Amino acid sequence: MTGIVLDIVEKRFPAAAGAPAAPIYRDFRLDVAPFSFLVLLAPSGSGKTTLLNMIAGLDRDFAGRIGFEPAAGGAFGPEGPRIAYAFQNPRLLPWRRVLDNVALPLGGGEAAREAALAMLREVGLEEQAGAYPERLSLGQQRRVALARAFVLDPDVLLMDEPFVSLDEAGAARLRDLLRRLLARRPTTVVFVTHDSREAVELGTRLVRLDGAPARIVADIPVTLSAEDRCSPAMVEALRRQVVGHGSSADRS
Numbered sequence: 196m197t198g199i200v201l202d203i204v205e206k207r208f209p210a211a212a213g214a215p216a217a218p219i220y221r222d223f224r225l226d227v228a229p230f231s232f233l234v235l236l237a238p239s240g241s242g243k244t245t246l247l248n249m250i251a252g253l254d255r256d257f258a259g260r261i262g263f264e265p266a267a268g269g270a271f272g273p274e275g276p277r278i279a280y281a282f283q284n285p286r287l288l289p290w291r292r293v294l295d296n297v298a299l300p301l302g303g304g305e306a307a308r309e310a311a312l313a314m315l316r317e318v319g320l321e322e323q324a325g326a327y328p329e330r331l332s333l334g335q336q337r338r339v340a341l342a343r344a345f346v347l348d349p350d351v352l353l354m355d356e357p358f359v360s361l362d363e364a365g366a367a368r369l370r371d372l373l374r375r376l377l378a379r380r381p382t383t384v385v386f387v388t389h390d391s392r393e394a395v396e397l398g399t400r401l402v403r404l405d406g407a408p409a410r411i412v413a414d415i416p417v418t419l420s421a422e423d424r425c426s427p428a429m430v431e432a433l434r435r436q437v438v439g440h441g442s443s444a445d446r447s
């Protein structure tokens with residue numbers, strides 16, 4: 196529904212420990228089409244989280260512009276596009292029950308709690324609604340974080356390595372859940388990962404960044420069918436295309 200236009204003239208952080216402040220982005224342009232699932236792959240420290248923070252409006256200290264375009268004929272509410280952000284760490288409030296954590300983006304009233312409960316049902320955690328986050332496994336906490344992101348019915352969903360540190364089976368279950376949630380509530384996704392297999396499994400477009408300032412060094416549409424995404428040979432062929440040989444963008 197929502198397209199994103201990134202036109203970053205320059206982004207740099209202040210100089211630290213006597214080192215000059217090198218720009219992380221300079222003349223960086225990226226258009227994200229509505230409903231695409233864009234996966235960003237890049238070496239550690241190259242600016243992926245910074246980019247998500249700028250899209251989210253958490254970091255406004257840069258020269259340039261990030262624009263959101265509603266679908267043809269549509270318009271955003273007075274507050275602009277709804278942006279959900281799923282972080283590497285689930286970041287649940289430990290003093291609030293699971294249900295209240297999920298209801299939080301909606302303001303917390305009775306209607307919000309009902310919507311949150313429906314979301315928890317969808318991610319298979321209805322029974323944990325009254326528990327505190329510390330009682331949940333990391334995989335369950337990540338499910339709660341997904342529920343909290345989707346309860347907002349976001350126009351844009353930003354995800355920063357949301358499935359890292361899970362075992363392969365746990366990560367696969369969460370990828371499955373994410374696909375199901377997106378099938379019901381299509382949205383524009385920008386997803387950061389170091390795992391190129393995960394990128395190929397989920398993405399409709401893979402963008403690899405490298406260098407300082409960061410530049411786009413690969414930009415590949417993924418047109419694999421759901422079936423082909425399960426084929427190790429197909430995934431491997433595309434993975435090689437994205438990461439190239441000897442790239443530091445890939446940990447796997």
Ligand SMILES: Nc1ncnc2c1ncn2[C@@H]1O[C@H](COP(=O)(O)OP(=O)(O)OP(=O)(O)O)[C@@H](O)[C@H]1O
Nearest residue numbers: 208209211219237238239240241242243244245246
């Ligand atoms: N608040 C900050 N102040 C100063 N420098 C920062 C700040 N945040 C990030 N940086 C620097 O900016 C660069 C990009 O950081 P960023 O976290 O965006 O990278 P990343 O690609 O997401 O890394 P990773 O894959 O390790 O998470 C790094 O060199 C980092 O040290």
